[in-house]
Amino acid sequence: MSDATEKAKKDLDKAYEKVRNDLGHVFVAIEDVRNAEAEDDLYGYLEKLEDAVKDARTGGLIGSGAKKHRKAREKWLATLPQPNPE
Secondary structure (H helix, E strand, O other), rough: OOOOHHHHHHHHHHHHHHHHHHHHHHHHHHHHHHHOOOOOOHHHHHHHHHHHHHHHHHHHOOOOHHHHHHHHHHHHHHHHHOOOOO
């Protein structure tokens, strides 16, 4: 693997790990919604779920969510050898 490919792969792995970590917050929020009862603030739980999903997608204020993963993946793919059309 070239140095550019290795660096792109490291960046991709780092972005992936961040998204996976953020997904943990999504799963916790989903469980809160699932476990809510009639007396609970379901609207509030759903707002927290929306916030968790948005953070996983966009990365929140630091901008390192799935959006960054997509860009890192595109950079990594661009470093891979292209197949020769025959």
